[in-house]
Amino acid sequence: xxxxxxxxxxxxxxxxxxxxxxxxxxxxxxxxxxxxxxxxxxxxxxxxxxxxxxxxxxxxxxxxxxxxxxxxxxxxxxxxxxxxxxxxxxxxxxxxxx
Numbered sequence: 450x451x452x453x454x455x456x457x458x459x460x461x462x463x464x465x466x467x468x469x470x471x472x473x474x475x476x477x478x479x480x481x482x483x484x485x486x487x488x489x490x491x492x493x494x495x496x497x498x499x500x501x502x503x504x505x506x507x508x509x510x511x512x513x514x515x516x517x518x519x520x521x522x523x524x525x526x527x528x529x530x531x532x533x534x535x536x537x538x539x540x541x542x543x544x545x546x547x
Contacts, residue, residue: 463533463536467533470523471523471534474494475537478494479538479541488538491534491538492527498523499520499527500520505517505520
């Protein structure tokens with residue numbers, strides 16, 4: 450097994466073990482892109498899903514901090530795993546050209 454094959458195996462395992470919510474969100478975002486897939490667009494879409502929104506307001510009105518905590522955790526995960534998101538995009542590009 451060459452270094453590239455080992456790296457590809459590690460990346461594949463990282464993608465397979467990524468959170469379900471990230472894989473689901475990525476699938477939804479990538480399915481609505483017809484043209485060229487850009488990392489900046491995908492990250493922007495992920496941020497828009499979890500940044501301050503009406504969900505935060507309604508959650509606060511119900512005296513629940515669950516959404517705020519969840520969105521904060523997901524935004525941190527996105528920030529810390531930009532490289533994983535980039536590899537997920539590369540895999541999707543590769544799959545679309547087959």
